[in-house]
Amino acid sequence: MTDIADAVSADAAQALAEAVGREMLAVDAASSGLGMRIVAIGPGFATLSMDVRDDMLNGFRICHGGYLTTLADSAFAFACNSRNALTVASSIGVDFVAPARAGDTLIAEAREVSLKGRTGVYDVTVRNAAGDTVAVLRGRSYRLQDRKVIAR
Amino acid sequence: MTDIADAVSADAAQALAEAVGREMLAVDAASSGLGMRIVAIGPGFATLSMDVRDDMLNGFRICHGGYLTTLADSAFAFACNSRNALTVASSIGVDFVAPARAGDTLIAEAREVSLKGRTGVYDVTVRNAAGDTVAVLRGRSYRLQDRKVIAR
Amino acid sequence: MTDIADAVSADAAQALAEAVGREMLAVDAASSGLGMRIVAIGPGFATLSMDVRDDMLNGFRICHGGYLTTLADSAFAFACNSRNALTVASSIGVDFVAPARAGDTLIAEAREVSLKGRTGVYDVTVRNAAGDTVAVLRGRSYRLQDRKVIAR
Amino acid sequence: MTDIADAVSADAAQALAEAVGREMLAVDAASSGLGMRIVAIGPGFATLSMDVRDDMLNGFRICHGGYLTTLADSAFAFACNSRNALTVASSIGVDFVAPARAGDTLIAEAREVSLKGRTGVYDVTVRNAAGDTVAVLRGRSYRLQDRKVIAR
Numbered sequence: 376m377t378d379i380a381d382a383v384s385a386d387a388a389q390a391l392a393e394a395v396g397r398e399m400l401a402v403d404a405a406s407s408g409l410g411m412r413i414v415a416i417g418p419g420f421a422t423l424s425m426d427v428r429d430d431m432l433n434g435f436r437i438c439h440g441g442y443l444t445t446l447a448d449s450a451f452a453f454a455c456n457s458r459n460a461l462t463v464a465s466s467i468g469v470d471f472v473a474p475a476r477a478g479d480t481l482i483a484e485a486r487e488v489s490l491k492g493r494t495g496v497y498d499v500t501v502r503n504a505a506g507d508t509v510a511v512l513r514g515r516s517y518r519l520q521d522r523k524v525i526a527r
Numbered sequence: 528m529t530d531i532a533d534a535v536s537a538d539a540a541q542a543l544a545e546a547v548g549r550e551m552l553a554v555d556a557a558s559s560g561l562g563m564r565i566v567a568i569g570p571g572f573a574t575l576s577m578d579v580r581d582d583m584l585n586g587f588r589i590c591h592g593g594y595l596t597t598l599a600d601s602a603f604a605f606a607c608n609s610r611n612a613l614t615v616a617s618s619i620g621v622d623f624v625a626p627a628r629a630g631d632t633l634i635a636e637a638r639e640v641s642l643k644g645r646t647g648v649y650d651v652t653v654r655n656a657a658g659d660t661v662a663v664l665r666g667r668s669y670r671l672q673d674r675k676v677i678a679r
Numbered sequence: 680m681t682d683i684a685d686a687v688s689a690d691a692a693q694a695l696a697e698a699v700g701r702e703m704l705a706v707d708a709a710s711s712g713l714g715m716r717i718v719a720i721g722p723g724f725a726t727l728s729m730d731v732r733d734d735m736l737n738g739f740r741i742c743h744g745g746y747l748t749t750l751a752d753s754a755f756a757f758a759c760n761s762r763n764a765l766t767v768a769s770s771i772g773v774d775f776v777a778p779a780r781a782g783d784t785l786i787a788e789a790r791e792v793s794l795k796g797r798t799g800v801y802d803v804t805v806r807n808a809a810g811d812t813v814a815v816l817r818g819r820s821y822r823l824q825d826r827k828v829i830a831r
Numbered sequence: 832m833t834d835i836a837d838a839v840s841a842d843a844a845q846a847l848a849e850a851v852g853r854e855m856l857a858v859d860a861a862s863s864g865l866g867m868r869i870v871a872i873g874p875g876f877a878t879l880s881m882d883v884r885d886d887m888l889n890g891f892r893i894c895h896g897g898y899l900t901t902l903a904d905s906a907f908a909f910a911c912n913s914r915n916a917l918t919v920a921s922s923i924g925v926d927f928v929a930p931a932r933a934g935d936t937l938i939a940e941a942r943e944v945s946l947k948g949r950t951g952v953y954d955v956t957v958r959n960a961a962g963d964t965v966a967v968l969r970g971r972s973y974r975l976q977d978r979k980v981i982a983r
Contacts, residue, residue, distance in 0.1 A: 405591035439557035441597025749897025
C-alpha cells in the first residue's frame with residue numbers, strides 16, 4: 376500500500392527541485408545575466424534555454440563555444456543540485472557539432488546517467504529551435520558533504 | 528647554411544601569429560566583450576588574460592565554470608589559428624580544480640601537444656595571479672580546408 | 680514512389696554493415712583475442728559482447744578499466760566503420776561507474792550522436808548481464824579520405 | 832632545522848611508493864599479463880613500459896586503442912595510488928595522436944596535475960622508443976575513505 380506515499384514523495388521531490396532551481400537562478404548572476412530560463416526541472420534533470428546574443432559571437436560570427444558550454448554547464452549544475460544536496464562540477468567534456476547563430480534560441484537538456492555515492496555523471500544535449508543538435512556535454516559531479524543548496 | 532633563412536622564417540611566423548591574434552581579437556565580440564587581453568602569442572601557442580567580473584559569478588559566488596571555459600577556449604582558439612590556417616575547436620575537456628573569485632586576474636596559457644594533418648591537440652592551463660591552477664582544458668582542433676584566418 | 684527503392688537501399692546498407700563487421704572482427708586480433716562477439720550491427724551502430732576473464736582483472740580483483748575501454752572502443756570502431764568508409768578513433772572519454780567482475784558478460788552498445796563531414800561523435804554504454812551500466816564512452820571519429828574498410 | 836627530517840620523510844615517501852608499485856604489479860593480473868614493467872615510481876608519478884604484441888593489433892595492423900589506454904590507465908593508477916591511499920579512476924580522456932606497431936616498446940609517464948581533497952587529475956603521455964607521442968591520457972581519480980593499498 377505504498378502508492379499514495381510514493382506519489383506524495385514524488386510530488387515533494389518535484390516541488391523541491393523546482394524550488395532549488397528557482398532559488399539557484401535568482402542568485403546566479405552568470406546564468407541570469409545571460410538570459411537563461413528554466414524550461415523544466417525535476418529530480419536529476421533540468422532543461423534551460425538561452426538566446427544567442429551579438430555579444431556571444433566570436434570572430435567567425437557564430438556563438439563562441441564558451442557560451443554554448445556555459446549554457447550546458449548551467450543545465451548540468453541545475454540537474455545535479457536538483458535534490459538539494461550541494462554538488463559541484465568537477466569536470467566536463469564538450470563536443471561542438473554544429474554552429475549556433477545570433478538570435479538562435481538554444482535549449483539545453485540535462486539528465487542523470489549515473490549517481491553513485493558522491494559522484495555522478497550527467498549528459499546534456501544543446502539543440503536549436505529546429506531541433507538540431509549544436510553541442511553535447513558530459514559532466515562529472517561531486518557532492519559536498521552534508522550541505523544543502525537551499526534551506527528547508 | 529640555412530641559419531639566416533631560418534631566423535627570417537621564424538621572425539615571419541612570429542609576426543604572422545601576432546597579426547592573426549590582433550585581428551582575431553578585434554572581431555571576436557565574445558572574447559573582447561569579456562575583457563580578454565593577449566599576453567603572448569606565437570606559432571602554436573597563446574596566452575590570454577581576463578579579470579573575473581561580478582557578472583561572471585554563479586550562485587556560490589565563484590566564477591561560473593562556463594566563463595573559465597570561455598577564457599581557456601579562446602586561448603585554445605588563438606593558439607590553433609596562430610599559423611593563419613582557419614581552424615575550429617571540435618571538442619574540449621575541462622577539469623575544474625580550484626575556484627576563482629571576483630576580481631581575480633586569470634591567465635590562460637595554451638600550447639600545442641600534437642598537430643598531425645588536419646587535427647591537433649592543445650593543452651591550456653588557467654591560473655590565478657598567485658600562480659595556482661584553477662582549471663585545465665584539453666582541446667581537439669580541426670583545420671578547415673584551404674582557408675586563412677586573415678588575408679595576407 | 681520511393682518506398683521500394685528506399686527499402687532496397689536500407690537492406691543494402693544493413694547487409695554492408697554486417698559484412699564490414701564480420702570482416703573487421705576476422706582480422707582484428709585484439710578484439711577477437713579477447714573473445715568479443717558481434718551482437719548487432721547496422722549503419723551507425725554496433726553492439727559487442729565480451730566475458731570478463733581472470734587475466735583482465737586488476738589488483739582490486741575487478742576488471743581493469745583498460746579492458747572495459749577496449750570493449751567499448753571496439754564497439755565504437757565497428758559503429759563508425761559500419762558504412763564502409765575507413766574511419767579511425769581520434770579521441771575517447773570514458774566514465775567508470777560500476778565495477779565488473781570475473782565471469783561477467785559485458786554488452787557494449789554504440790550509437791551515432793553526430794556525423795558531419797569527416798568527423799563523428801559516438802556514445803557507447805557498457806552494461807553487465809543484469810543491465811547495470813558499468814561504463815560510458817564518448818568517442819570522436821575521423822574518416823580517412825576515399826578509403827573503404829572492405830572491397831566491394 | 833628541518834632539513835634532515837625532510838630528507839628522511841622524502842626517502843620514506845619514495846620507499847613507500849616503490850613498495851606500493853611492486854605489490855600492485857604483483858597482484859595486477861591485467862598489467863603483468865600484458866608485460867608491463869615499472870620504469871620509475873615515486874609520490875605522485877609513475878612510468879610504465881609495455882611492448883606491443885601481435886595480439887594487441889587491430890585489423891589495421893596497429894595497436895588497438897584499448898591497449899594503449901590500458902597501459903596509460905595503469906600508469907595513472909600506479910601514480911595516484913603511490914602515496915598508499917586507495918584510489919580509483921573515475922574517468923579518463925584519451926587522444927590518439929600516432930599509431931604504435933608490433934614490437935614497439937611504449938613508455939607511459941604519469942604525473943599529478945592536481946590533488947585536492949579526495950579528487951585528483953593526472954596527465955599521462957605515451958611515447959614510443961623514438962620519443963614520438965603516441966597518445967595522451969588525462970585521468971580523474973577518487974580516493975576511497977581510509978583505506979590503504981598495502982599494509983604498513
